Amino acid sequence: MNENRKYPFPEIDSDICKGCALCVASCPKDVLVISEKLNSKGFHYSEYVGDGCIGCGNCYYVCPEPSAVTVYMKNYVPEEVS
Template sequence: MVVRVDECKGCGCCVDVCPRNVLELSKDLNRMGYHPCVYLGEGCIACGFCFYSCPEPGAITVYVKEEGE
């Protein structure tokens, strides 16, 4: 998964719906002055909950890993 921090407005919807708790709001501000969502680096199961809950088009992209990746 990829979070484009400069597209995120820090609403936290994705953090709230993530079943694996692999997202959190950053303490740092993005260029728009929001605390963006950040991916903690591992554990994403590509369920898409974050993508579908996000009100900002293009802020979150979820990739499904193929077997063996």
């Protein structure tokens, strides 16, 4: 995780993502895109491009892969998780 990133933001595990694009469609700020690149399983994975996340959690709740999306909220304190 990039410590300098601006909260809130989603973190997408590009290897686990199956590229279904449900998160892209559900994002109210259109800040998720499907990558041109393929992951090791041959999927074009989803990516968060730059700023604009409002922490709504849509991408998290629509994602069918439990480990693919993590959303760090505005009030997230990194020390919380070891």
